[in-house]
Amino acid sequence: MSETEKGTETGTGTVRAATRVLEVHEHRAALDLFRDSLHMPPVSDADWPVLEASLEPASVRGAFSGSGSGSGSRLVGVHQATASDVVVPGDARVAVELHHRFAVRNGHTRSGVGRSLMTAALRSATAPLAMLRASEGGIYGRYGFAVATRCRELVVDRRRARLSEHVPAGHHTYAPAAGEIAALLPVAYEGSRGGAGTVSRPGWYEALLTQDLESAGGFVRAFVHSGPEGEDGFARYAVRRVGGDGPAARTVLEVLDMHHGTPQAWAGLWRSLLDVELVDEIRARQRPLDEPVEWLFTDPHVCRTGAVDDETWLRLTDVGAALRARRFEGAGTVVIGVEDALLPANSGHYRVGPETAGGAGSGPQISGSVAAWSALYLGAVRPSALAATGALRVHDPRALKTADELFWAGREPWCGTYI
Ligand SMILES: CC(C)(COP(=O)(O)OP(=O)(O)OC[C@H]1O[C@@H](n2cnc3c(N)ncnc32)[C@H](O)[C@@H]1OP(=O)(O)O)[C@@H](O)C(=O)NCCC(=O)NCCS
Incomplete structure (x- = not known):
C-alpha cells in the first residue's frame, strides 16, 4: 500500500x-x-x-x-x-x-x-x-531539522607535544590484537557512552564501520582503556603517510573513533596515542568542541583546531514527549510556542520548567519553529542566541534569561557515531 x-x-x-x-x-x-x-x-x-x-x-x-x-x-x-x-x-x-x-x-x-x-x-x-547527518546544510531545515551537535578537527604536532606533569596516568590502557577489536570495541563503547548526543550503536555498526575503514585502505588498530569497572574507553586509529615524497611528507596518526567514560580513560588514551612511535602528527576529526586537548600539553600551541562543522541534526517529532524526557535547569518556567507545519499535532504552547514540561493553555512568552526548538534541545545553542537571529520571537523579554537557564545543558552535546 x-x-x-x-x-x-x-x-x-x-x-x-x-x-x-x-x-x-x-x-x-x-x-x-x-x-x-x-x-x-x-x-x-x-x-x-x-x-x-x-x-x-x-x-x-x-x-x-x-x-x-x-x-x-x-x-x-x-x-x-x-x-x-x-x-x-x-x-x-x-x-x-x-x-x-x-x-x-x-x-x-x-x-x-x-x-x-x-x-x-x-x-x-x-x-x-x-x-x-547532512551532506549539505541547505537540505534539512525545511523539514524541521536543525544542527544539534557540532564537532572540531584537532591537529597535534606530536614531535613537539610534551604532556604536563598533572595529566593523569589512566588506569590500564592496552592495544588489543587486530582480531579482537570487533568484539571488544562495542563493549568498550557501551562502557564509555554517556554524554548528551551519544546514540546506541546498532548491532551491525561495528562490522560496517570495519568494512568501510578497510576499503579506505588503512590498517586500523585500537587502544582500549580498562578502569576499575571494566572497559570504559577506546581509540580506534590508522597511521598513514601523506604529502608524497617531498619535504611536506609526514606520517599522520588519524583518530577514527574515540570515546571515554571517565577522565582517567580519556587521559590514558591520549597518552597511548601520543606514545605511538614514528608519527609526526595526530589528526582527530569530528571531536567534541569542548574536549580540552590543548590543556594536556606544556605548550598549548602544539594543538590547533582545523575545521569546525555541524555533526548531527535533530528534529523533535513528538515535542511534548521530547520535552518531558530531558532535564531543565534553574527554577523558572517559560511557556513556549512551537510551529510545525509538517507535523501539525506538535504546534501549540508548552510549559517548560524543571518540574513540568507539557501542554499549556496560556499564550507563549517565546515562540519559534520546531527547527529552532530542535536546535536548542541538546544544548548546542542558547535561546538568546537564536532570539538574536530572529529564529525565536520573544513576546516577554523577562522569559529569555529564564529560557537560557532552562535549556542550559552543562556541556557541548556530541555524538561521535557515524550513521
Ligand atoms: C538530497 C536529495 C535526497 C533531495 O531530494 P530531491 O527529490 O532532489 O528533493 P525535492 O525535490 O523533494 O526538494 C525539496 C526541497 O529541497 C530542496 N533541495 C533539494 N536538494 C537540495 C540540496 N542539495 N541543497 C539545498 N536544497 C535542496 C529543493 O530545492 C526543494 O526546495 P523547496 O522546498 O524550496 O521547493 C537528493 O537531491 C539527493 O539524492 N542528493 C544526493 C544524495 C544526498 O546528498 N543525500 C543526502 C544524504 S545526507
Whole structure:
C-alpha cells in the first residue's frame, strides 16, 4: 500500500511520488540507488553481506515514479530510518530514529521525490526524536531539522607535544590484537557512552564501520582503556603517510573513533596515542568542541583546531514527549510556542520548567519553529542566541534569561557515531 499518492498536497509543498516501505528483496536495488547518488559503484558481492545486515526489515522506504508503487513503476528514491536511542540532558536515553541513506535517483532530483520520502518517514515516526547527518546544510531545515551537535578537527604536532606533569596516568590502557577489536570495541563503547548526543550503536555498526575503514585502505588498530569497572574507553586509529615524497611528507596518526567514560580513560588514551612511535602528527576529526586537548600539553600551541562543522541534526517529532524526557535547569518556567507545519499535532504552547514540561493553555512568552526548538534541545545553542537571529520571537523579554537557564545543558552535546 502506498502512503502518498502523486499530486497530494502536504501543506508544505507538493508530494509527487508514491512511497512505501520496501520488501527485503528490494533492499539491494535501494542501496545501489543510494550509492549511485553518492557517485559510488554498485555494491560488490563481497561487501553485500555486511551491508545487507544493516538494512533492517521495515526500515527502508522507497519512492516510485510512474503509476503507484507496484509493477511498471520505477524506484527513484530511498530513505532509511534505524531505531536507536540518544542521551539527552539529564542523562535519560530517549528513542530516536536515525535517518540515513536518503537519496533520489539522478535524473529525478528536485521534483519533490525527496520531500515525499521525508514527509512519509516523519509522519510515521514512532520515536519522539529524529536525527541525521547532512551532506549539505541547505537540505534539512525545511523539514524541521536543525544542527544539534557540532564537532572540531584537532591537529597535534606530536614531535613537539610534551604532556604536563598533572595529566593523569589512566588506569590500564592496552592495544588489543587486530582480531579482537570487533568484539571488544562495542563493549568498550557501551562502557564509555554517556554524554548528551551519544546514540546506541546498532548491532551491525561495528562490522560496517570495519568494512568501510578497510576499503579506505588503512590498517586500523585500537587502544582500549580498562578502569576499575571494566572497559570504559577506546581509540580506534590508522597511521598513514601523506604529502608524497617531498619535504611536506609526514606520517599522520588519524583518530577514527574515540570515546571515554571517565577522565582517567580519556587521559590514558591520549597518552597511548601520543606514545605511538614514528608519527609526526595526530589528526582527530569530528571531536567534541569542548574536549580540552590543548590543556594536556606544556605548550598549548602544539594543538590547533582545523575545521569546525555541524555533526548531527535533530528534529523533535513528538515535542511534548521530547520535552518531558530531558532535564531543565534553574527554577523558572517559560511557556513556549512551537510551529510545525509538517507535523501539525506538535504546534501549540508548552510549559517548560524543571518540574513540568507539557501542554499549556496560556499564550507563549517565546515562540519559534520546531527547527529552532530542535536546535536548542541538546544544548548546542542558547535561546538568546537564536532570539538574536530572529529564529525565536520573544513576546516577554523577562522569559529569555529564564529560557537560557532552562535549556542550559552543562556541556557541548556530541555524538561521535557515524550513521
Ligand atoms: C538530497 C536529495 C535526497 C533531495 O531530494 P530531491 O527529490 O532532489 O528533493 P525535492 O525535490 O523533494 O526538494 C525539496 C526541497 O529541497 C530542496 N533541495 C533539494 N536538494 C537540495 C540540496 N542539495 N541543497 C539545498 N536544497 C535542496 C529543493 O530545492 C526543494 O526546495 P523547496 O522546498 O524550496 O521547493 C537528493 O537531491 C539527493 O539524492 N542528493 C544526493 C544524495 C544526498 O546528498 N543525500 C543526502 C544524504 S545526507
